[in-house]
């Protein structure tokens with residue numbers, strides 16, 4: 607279980623997170639929701655250890671794989687090559703590179719219709735790029751998966767595909783998903799943690 611206790615964070619004079627208390631149970635999916643600027647990205651970055659809280663503690667996150675809000679892909683290489691750059695043998699139980707590439711391509715084909723393994727990601731739409739990033743984060747061996755707005759740029763049908771992929775490949779890990787759409791928690795069979803600019807309300 608991930609436990610957050612009294613998390614506080616300010617930038618300059620502005621308080622972004624004020625005494626946040628939360629628990630994310632083992633083997634669960636939770637959507638973090640809240641208006642723009644409520645501190646969702648700041649909170650998940652603190653959970654992942656990418657940023658320090660001013661006060662408070664995070665426990666139980668273990669190794670985190672993180673899907674950033676921005677794509678962070680190299681445009682002139684293929685989707686599989688992008689993923690190969692961040693995965694290693696540990697993520698595949700010791701398979702050789704050829705097998706690793708085959709498994710990556712199979713995963714990509716699950717979320718990309720008419721997937722062509724030789725196309726560079728520079729030719730992809732925004733929603734396609736998001737799915738490549740999703741696969742990259744999900745394939746990384748970890749205890750916790752954090753997905754920051756994984757569905758942006760996707761229509762409803764594509765979102766369903768991506769949500770099914772997340773559920774199938776979560777493997778009992780704690781999954782935290784930042785989103786603006788309440789319906790995403792339904793697609794993911796997940797709970798909701800609502801963050802507001804003045805207080806946090808747990809509505810799981």
Ligand SMILES: Nc1ncnc2c1ncn2[C@@H]1O[C@H](COP(=O)(O)OP(=O)(O)OP(=O)(O)O)[C@@H](O)[C@H]1O
Nearest residue numbers: 617618622640641642643644645646647648649675
């Ligand atoms: N490195 C930083 N330096 C200064 N201010 C920051 C920094 N990072 C975030 N902030 C501020 O903290 C507040 C919360 O930002 P954050 O990105 O966590 O919100 P969010 O809820 O994820 O927003 P959105 O839904 O728009 O992505 C914003 O006012 C933002 O400007």
